[in-house]
Amino acid sequence: MSKSIEVNNLNVYYGNFLAVEGVSMEIAPRSVTAFIGPSGCGKSTFLRTLNRMHEVIPGAHVEGDVLMDGDNLYGPGVDPVLVRRQVGMVFQRPNPFPTMSIKDNVLAGVRLNNKRISKSDADDLVEKSLKGANLWNEVRDRLDKPGAGLSGGQQQRLCIARAIAVSPQVLLMDEPCSALDPISTYAIEELIEELKSDYTIVIVTHNMQQASRVSDRTAFFNIAGTGKPGKLIEYNDTKAIFTTPNVQATEDYVSGRFG
Numbered sequence: 001m002s003k004s005i006e007v008n009n010l011n012v013y014y015g016n017f018l019a020v021e022g023v024s025m026e027i028a029p030r031s032v033t034a035f036i037g038p039s040g041c042g043k044s045t046f047l048r049t050l051n052r053m054h055e056v057i058p059g060a061h062v063e064g065d066v067l068m069d070g071d072n073l074y075g076p077g078v079d080p081v082l083v084r085r086q087v088g089m090v091f092q093r094p095n096p097f098p099t100m101s102i103k104d105n106v107l108a109g110v111r112l113n114n115k116r117i118s119k120s121d122a123d124d125l126v127e128k129s130l131k132g133a134n135l136w137n138e139v140r141d142r143l144d145k146p147g148a149g150l151s152g153g154q155q156q157r158l159c160i161a162r163a164i165a166v167s168p169q170v171l172l173m174d175e176p177c178s179a180l181d182p183i184s185t186y187a188i189e190e191l192i193e194e195l196k197s198d199y200t201i202v203i204v205t206h207n208m209q210q211a212s213r214v215s216d217r218t219a220f221f222n223i224a225g226t227g228k229p230g231k232l233i234e235y236n237d238t239k240a241i242f243t244t245p246n247v248q249a250t251e252d253y254v255s256g257r258f259g
Contacts (some may be wrong), residue, residue: 002018002029002030002169002170002198002199002200002231003029003068003069003086003169003170003200004025004026004027004028004029004068004069004200005027005066005067005068006025006026006027006065006066006067006068006070007023007026007027007050007064007065007066007067007198007204008024008044008064008065008066008067009022009024009046009063009065009240010022010023010049010062010063010064010065010066010142011062011063011064011229012042012045012046012049012060012062012063013053013059013060013061013063014057014059014060015059015060016047017114019042019045019229019230020042020045020049020230020231021222021229021230021231022231022232023046023064023231023232024232025219025232027091027182027200027202027217028200028216028217029166029200030196030197030198030199030200031196031200031201031216031217032192032193032201032203032214032215032216033201033202033203033204033215033216033217033218033219034169034202034203034204034205034210034211034214034215034217034218034219034238035047035141035202035203035205035218035219035221036205036208036211036218036219036220036221036253036254037220037221037222037223037230037233037253038223038253038258039206039221040221040223041215041221041223041228041230041231042221042223042229042230042231043204043230044174044175044204044222045139045220045230046230047172047202047204048172049062049066050066050073050087050170050172051073051083051084051086051087051088051089051170051172052073052074052080052083052084053084053089056082056253057135058059061219062070062074064193068086068087068169069171070096073087074123074203080156081154083192085105085109085113085166085168085169086093086168086170087164087169087171087258088163088166088168088170088172089163089169089171089172089173089174089182090156090159090160090171090172090173090175090177091174091176092159092162092174092176093178094155094156094179095149095155095159096147096148096155096158096159097147098146098147098148099146100136100146100147101143101146101147102130102142102143102144102145102147102150102158103122103126103143103144103146104147104148105127105158105159105161105162105257106125106129106158106161106165107125107126107161107164107165108128108160109162109163109166110122110125110155110165110166113166113200115128124169125139125165126143127167129162129164129165130158130161131159132161132164132195133157133158133160133161133164133191134157134187134190134191134194135154135157135158135161138154139154139158139237147155151184152179152180152181152184152185153180153181153183153185153188154184154185156176156177156179156184156188157188157191158189160176160188160191160195163174164195164199165239168202169199169200170199170200170201170202171199171200171201172201172202172203173192173202173203174200174203174204175204175205175206176188176203176207177189177205177207177210178206178207178254185210189210189214191215192214193214194206196203196216202258203215208242208254208256211238211242212242216237216238217235217236217237218235218237218238218241218242219234219235219239219254220232220233220234220235220241220245220250220253220254221231221233221248221251222249222253233247233249233250234246234247241254242254
């Protein structure tokens with residue numbers, strides 16, 4: 001189910017403004033890759049190009065290739081909706097649909113994709129997805145209650161359950177713990193470690209300790225100044241990035257000298 005990602009010389013634009021320049025990288029299947037760097041350096045912008053959410057913004061476009069198991073996500077005739085089914089996204093703030101029950105939140109993506117599903121299959125999928133998000137035991141007796149009634153950490157795990165219910169190959173996470181308390185953050189980090197056995201995971205984080213704890217490889221992005229494009233400065237095994245980086249700017253960032 002998990003797939004590899006290969007990015008070749010990707011430039012990301014908002015209209016005529018070059019936001020991210022010349023990114024090339026390979027992301028292995030069944031791994032966790034962390035994107036780190038100061039605010040405004042293009043981490044989240046680049047992350048959204050990996051499932052074509054960037055182009056939802058009017059005038060936004062990319063140049064270059066994003067290959068998933070060799071298939072170009074930006075190739076002629078490729079449906080971005082199909083891309084987003086394969087590459088799920090978990091956002092910075094938990095966003096369960098407030099008028100939907102826990103169960104209906106999990107099934108929302110499946111129903112949005114017009115997949116017909118029997119009640120028994122739906123019940124099985126809800127249980128499987130909530131178990132996959134380490135949430136089943138906490139909500140099994142209140143599946144018909146509003147998802148918005150859960151705690152922040154539970155809501156974020158509900159959003160992860162919703163994302164994996166449609167059977168993606170890749171999970172993108174844009175600062176998934178930034179709005180959570182330490183205990184909920186720990187639960188999400190444990191979940192990420194478990195999920196990587198089935199998914200390719202890419203996470204944006206401002207938390208250096210989190211990047212060092214959860215990721216196999218880390219990409220450091222930086223920006224030369226206001227109005228300049230973000231660039232990938234260094235990409236390596238996480239241990240190397242945090243102990244023996246090859247670029248001075250990487251060492252300055254991970255050691256807290258700036259950012």
